[in-house]
Amino acid sequence: MIPQTLDLMSLALELHEAATHLPSTAIGHQTGRQTADPAIRYCMLVVLLPLLAIPAFICLGKSDFFLHHGASVWVQSNDAIFNFQDRNCDVLVYGDSTAMTGIDPEVVNRETGFKTCNIAVTNAVLAVTGNLTLDHYLKQNTHPKVLVVQLAPDDFQQENRVWRHTIYAEGLLELLRHGSPSESRQVLLSHPHEAIAFAGYAAGFTAYYAIKDVWFRTTHLRAEEDQIQVRNGFFTPPSPARTYCESAAKLNEHSHGDFPRTLADQYRKGYSNRSAIVLVDVAPIPSCDDNLKAYSSQLEGITSNSLQSLPIGLFNDGRHYTAFGSRIVSTLVARQVNEVLQKNPYIDNDNRSIASQPNIPEFHSVSLQR
Incomplete structure (x- = not known):
């Protein structure tokens, strides 16, 4: 997804460069087009960046990194069950x-x-x-x-x-991590609002726990939730x-x-x-x-x-x-x-x-x- 989006951005920039070097005879309103080019580029970035960010943060939410650096004790306890064997x-x-x-x-x-x-x-x-x-x-x-x-x-x-x-995000995280890929895709496509919100959930809680970690390193004070012991x-x-x-x-x-x-x-x-x-x-x-x-x-x-x-x-x-x-x-x-x-x-x-x-x-x- 990311390489494809970068290719689109490169193509857009190449088209922009070619357009700016066309001879004046081929462009009837060159001055107006040059004025519009920065606006077009900005609009493209505004559209493309969220398209990049949403799948990127969804991938973050299903990752092991998020599980250990952004997920609550409830989510960690839910996920640990999938490691039980024999x-x-x-x-x-x-x-x-x-x-x-x-x-x-x-x-x-x-x-x-x-x-x-x-x-x-x-x-x-x-x-x-x-x-x-x-x-x-x-x-x-x-x-x-x-x-x-x-x-x-x-x-x-x-x-x-x-x-x-x-709090559906907890369930969506488990589905993305342990459900079938086809079911996960179907759920994301059929619940676009929740899918976008899940991306925000992953980004927000990763930032939140990063701030908490900095606070702990500075003050050596742990939140009560971080001291919970999950036993069996x-x-x-x-x-x-x-x-x-x-x-x-x-x-x-x-x-x-x-x-x-x-x-x-x-x-x-x-x-x-x-x-x-x-x-x-x-x-x-x-x-x-x-x-x-x-x-x-x-x-x-x-x-x-x-x-x-x-x-x-x-x-x-x-x-x-x-x-x-x-x-x-x-x-x-x-x-x-x-x-x-x-x-x-x-x-x-x-x-x-x-x-x-x-x-x-x-x-x-x-x-x-x-």
């Missing part, structure tokens, strides 16, 4: 960012005795790439005994899978605990659309041949959430669990958990896994550590005391 995880956690920040594999492993891995991604990746991450993992690694798919109640709403309702796909955002719920648009309490049931069934049926048990869970949300009752009614009988409400102090925003909040969520998931496996004794338990198995009644009430 892992043998009994319990595989997938879903949106509520699973990334809510289900700690170490807690589930300790409470169930099963090796647990977390490959959850952000809702933007789900919206743009579907289950590309999960499908890639299952091709490269041993199939799990239990697949836990956890989604926020919002992600059971069809409108939240539309690009304009997500899990991390806790550094924000402090919330003390209030933000108001949200009301969900119709009597809305029972087909999308939530279809989505849950797609996971259960689509992955039943690659996991002995497929659980499709709804993530706990704050007890002060405006839509708690409506979500509970809509998802009753659809998800593998019931929607739980937790104190707002266990969240650092409306959907992501504090470290203590994640321990509660992880414990709830571990209890669910234990109960399901007790009801399905045909599943091979050879790799299960009997010493680490808890008594199921211990989980029937979860203490919220620190």
Whole structure:
């Protein structure tokens, strides 16, 4: 693309030089044309430079350089999953960012005795790439005994899978890096506005992190986000605990659309041949959430669990958990896994550590005391 554009610019300049040396008899209005030449050249540059910059910055956005010098910890965690190979995880956690920040594999492993891995991604990746991450993992690694798919109640709403309702750039980056070239081209051409905005996203965040790096070298002060430790796909955002719920648009309490049931069934049926048990869970949300009752009614009988409400102090925003909040969520998931496996004794338990198995009644009430 770049050599072709440079050739066009060279040709334009050659034509310009030839035109300026034509004899006066061949040009009726030479003075007017010479006056217009600088304007034509400027207009060409104005048109050509963005045509060069857009594909160049899109290439920057999909590069390893951007991944390590411009991408957030969320994006880096999403992308790291594609490097997993030959892992043998009994319990595989997938879903949106509520699973990334809510289900700690170490807690589930300790409470169930099963090796647990977390490959959850952000809702933007789900919206743009579907289950590309999960499908890639299952091709490269041993199939799990239990697949836990956890989604926020919002992600059971069809409108939240539309690009304009997500930070779509995170998903587009994953598609460009790991999707098929033909699909990537089709998406870029069918979403020109988002493609141009993605180029700006890549350029802007590269500059932003370059400034942050200069600031660190000058002051030796690191931003909290840069100190996050991602362990087996899990991390806790550094924000402090919330003390209030933000108001949200009301969900119709009597809305029972087909999308939530279809989505849950797609996971259960689509992955039943690659996991002995497929659980499709709804993530706990704050007890002060405006839509708690409506979500509970809509998802009753659809998800593998019931929607739980937790104190707002266990969240650092409306959907992501504090470290203590994640321990509660992880414990709830571990209890669910234990109960399901007790009801399905045909599943091979050879790799299960009997010493680490808890008594199921211990989980029937979860203490919220620190």
